[in-house]
Amino acid sequence: MRFQSTICIASLLLAVFITNAAMAQFKYISPVPGSTYHHPETNIILKNGGMIDVQSLNVDLISITGSTSGVYNCRVVLSDDGKTVVIYPLKKFSEGEQVIVNIADGFRKKNGEIISGTSFQFSIRPVYSPSDKASIRSALKYAKDIEFIDAGIPIDAPSNTVRDECEMPDYVITSTGNELKQDVFYYNFRGGDGCFGKSIISNEGDSIYATFDVERGIGFTLNRNGYLTYYNYVDSCFDMMDSSYNVVKQYFMGNGFRADEHEFLIFPDGHSFMMCYDIHPNLDLSDLGGLDTVDVIGCVIQELDADQNVIFQWRTWDYMLYTDAIAWTEDDIAQGLPVFDWVHGNSIEVDTDGNIMVSFRHLCEITKINLATGDIMWRMGGDINQFTFVSDPDAKHFSGQHHFRILDNGNYTLFNNGNNVTPNVSSAKEYQLDQVNKVATMVWKYQHPMVGTVNVFGPAMGSVQRLSNGNTFINWGLLANNINMNQAPRFSEVDASGNIVWEFNFTNEYYISYRALKFDWNPCAPVVDASFQLTFINTDSAVITWNQPNLNSSYIFQYKLIASANWISIPVITDMISLDNLQPESSYQWRVQSVCSSINDSSVYSSIQEFTTLSTAVSLISGEPVSILIYPNPADENLMISFSMNQSLPVTLSLTNFLGQERLKESWTSIFGINNRLLDIKQLPAGVYVLTLKSLYSESRKQIIIR
Numbered sequence: 001m002r003f004q005s006t007i008c009i010a011s012l013l014l015a016v017f018i019t020n021a022a023m024a025q026f027k028y029i030s031p032v033p034g035s036t037y038h039h040p041e042t043n044i045i046l047k048n049g050g051m052i053d054v055q056s057l058n059v060d061l062i063s064i065t066g067s068t069s070g071v072y073n074c075r076v077v078l079s080d081d082g083k084t085v086v087i088y089p090l091k092k093f094s095e096g097e098q099v100i101v102n103i104a105d106g107f108r109k110k111n112g113e114i115i116s117g118t119s120f121q122f123s124i125r126p127v128y129s130p131s132d133k134a135s136i137r138s139a140l141k142y143a144k145d146i147e148f149i150d151a152g153i154p155i156d157a158p159s160n161t162v163r164d165e166c167e168m169p170d171y172v173i174t175s176t177g178n179e180l181k182q183d184v185f186y187y188n189f190r191g192g193d194g195c196f197g198k199s200i201i202s203n204e205g206d207s208i209y210a211t212f213d214v215e216r217g218i219g220f221t222l223n224r225n226g227y228l229t230y231y232n233y234v235d236s237c238f239d240m241m242d243s244s245y246n247v248v249k250q251y252f253m254g255n256g257f258r259a260d261e262h263e264f265l266i267f268p269d270g271h272s273f274m275m276c277y278d279i280h281p282n283l284d285l286s287d288l289g290g291l292d293t294v295d296v297i298g299c300v301i302q303e304l305d306a307d308q309n310v311i312f313q314w315r316t317w318d319y320m321l322y323t324d325a326i327a328w329t330e331d332d333i334a335q336g337l338p339v340f341d342w343v344h345g346n347s348i349e350v351d352t353d354g355n356i357m358v359s360f361r362h363l364c365e366i367t368k369i370n371l372a373t374g375d376i377m378w379r380m381g382g383d384i385n386q387f388t389f390v391s392d393p394d395a396k397h398f399s400g401q402h403h404f405r406i407l408d409n410g411n412y413t414l415f416n417n418g419n420n421v422t423p424n425v426s427s428a429k430e431y432q433l434d435q436v437n438k439v440a441t442m443v444w445k446y447q448h449p450m451v452g453t454v455n456v457f458g459p460a461m462g463s464v465q466r467l468s469n470g471n472t473f474i475n476w477g478l479l480a481n482n483i484n485m486n487q488a489p490r491f492s493e494v495d496a497s498g499n500i501v502w503e504f505n506f507t508n509e510y511y512i513s514y515r516a517l518k519f520d521w522n523p524c525a526p527v528v529d530a531s532f533q534l535t536f537i538n539t540d541s542a543v544i545t546w547n548q549p550n551l552n553s554s555y556i557f558q559y560k561l562i563a564s565a566n567w568i569s570i571p572v573i574t575d576m577i578s579l580d581n582l583q584p585e586s587s588y589q590w591r592v593q594s595v596c597s598s599i600n601d602s603s604v605y606s607s608i609q610e611f612t613t614l615s616t617a618v619s620l621i622s623g624e625p626v627s628i629l630i631y632p633n634p635a636d637e638n639l640m641i642s643f644s645m646n647q648s649l650p651v652t653l654s655l656t657n658f659l660g661q662e663r664l665k666e667s668w669t670s671i672f673g674i675n676n677r678l679l680d681i682k683q684l685p686a687g688v689y690v691l692t693l694k695s696l697y698s699e700s701r702k703q704i705i706i707r
Helices: 002-021 130-151 327-334
Strands: 028-030 044-047 062-066 070-072 074-078 084-089 098-103 118-123 171-175 183-189 197-201 207-212 228-232 237-241 247-251 264-266 272-283 294-304 310-315 339-341 345-350 356-360 365-369 376-380 388-390 402-406 412-416 427-434 439-446 463-466 472-475 491-494 500-506 512-519 533-537 542-545 554-561 568-572 576-579 587-596 601-605 609-612 627-631 638-645 650-657 662-669 673-680 687-694 699-706
Touching (some): 130 272, 237 264, 264 345, 272 345, 294 345, 327 339, 345 402, 402 463, 412 463, 463 512, 472 512, 662 673
Antiparallel strands (some): 028 044, 044 084, 183 512, 365 376, 427 439, 533 542, 650 687, 687 699
């Protein structure tokens, strides 16, 4: 009988295994199951890898229980990538508690496949005492000061009293005429007097823009969405400016973390990446030969979508070991220091496959991380190196590096600071990577000639940028104080053969720049081609939308039949156009020009795009809204809803808050084609809402923010 029971149990387990094997699984879960020390404001992130059916995201399938606080109600959001489920508890977790999450079977992929549920737990960080918080502040200061100390540079606190007396520092530019003639973006700073300035200068050295602010400006750059961005120490976020140098938005990390200055990438689709220090105070490192109370500094990396949902979070605590540190940081433990700056992340780059590569300075390592799973894909450099290096005679290849970047040719560059190697000398390097066989072949290197008898050595900061003409633009970072600063290069542009074709140096003061980069600065920018969307197409009509560039106030939209020689021009004041009275089954070309009235300028036209109207023989699904557009979002007073219908039908539009309470509802009969509805939202409280548009045949949902 006992044998028979065993057979039954085995059969049951086999059936469960077969059932689960036929269901989709979550490939990424955050917080990592079993992980500790999470912020009380953390969210829960689930990825399956496929497109998710938003209507299957029923909060009744979610159970969240805290060991001290009991049951947590929540709201659930599908990110704009269509793949990431984000769950927000409606109140903060309690410090020190264990959290158990149960997700029942029932979330579905868009193809109808059921996603298998999951259960996991994690713990929230303990209550921090006043002394713990003091330790965290001290560790943060240590992490910032140590680079200056290593370089032998004074770190006197800057004074804000002389800011009005600041001027552009004196500098000298030498040129051969063979440089790329673009503008230089940098943030110069120095200790002691508060003359910190984000600056744009022309290739010839003329000042295009400069403003002095000790608290806002590091990392000043033209970001990948075409806007100016820089770090804001006051708010621990990144400010984004338009081409008039007006701050138009701020970007914060989520889940209770405060961004640091090292990296901010933002793309045309609104997705962004940031990182921060994460300090766990008073940890016991005595088993590693250190003190029993050490403040350990880890790193947290986040991806946020256009609605500022954290859709990916990665913490060094979950994937790396203290012993991964290389010798020159392990010495901090052996010396009994009370702070251990363990990894020191300083750059993020998105690879061609969509995964990210992170530079960890104190590991002397580039780490590739899978955005779909969180797994480490490979580690290059440092003590855990998995690569074979070819044609690179340097024993440590790179040490204390910064600014790892992918090139258009598929290779990768970095600034090799050259910390703790003999001799101390910095360089720019380019590698060709065979990521399958893990081979790194150095294909180019530049090391500056000595200044007098001293190597050019920047023990911290620095950047390398490959320019469109093949030259390389190098910022030498925080130079060691043994070099003659009147002769020291701060920014150098060199050609492929290593000839200096352009160089910049400050003449009288010890100024520093974290990164310096060259860009073609075009304040009245054209619309980015990647943002164009054909959101509706029919036999005789089409709707086209795009993302707004920096400074534009309106657009000129041009279109024509491909066979025609003449363009039809239409002034447009919003980032969309509805075209009517088109010819069926005909191919059209179109393009868009930005108009920037505030600076009396206009952009070049975008590249020519094409679409073909439908044949009269094609019948679309009756009554289904083909598209729904909402603008502006976030909104303050009014909200414009625009959608396309394939026949006239009754529709209902509603707004519900994050508690599921309906705050606005309107019903009317839609018309065939484009429908516009203006909503007055001035009476609604600020917050996150879900807009739902229902017809007899379908239901569409969009998340909006009311400010």
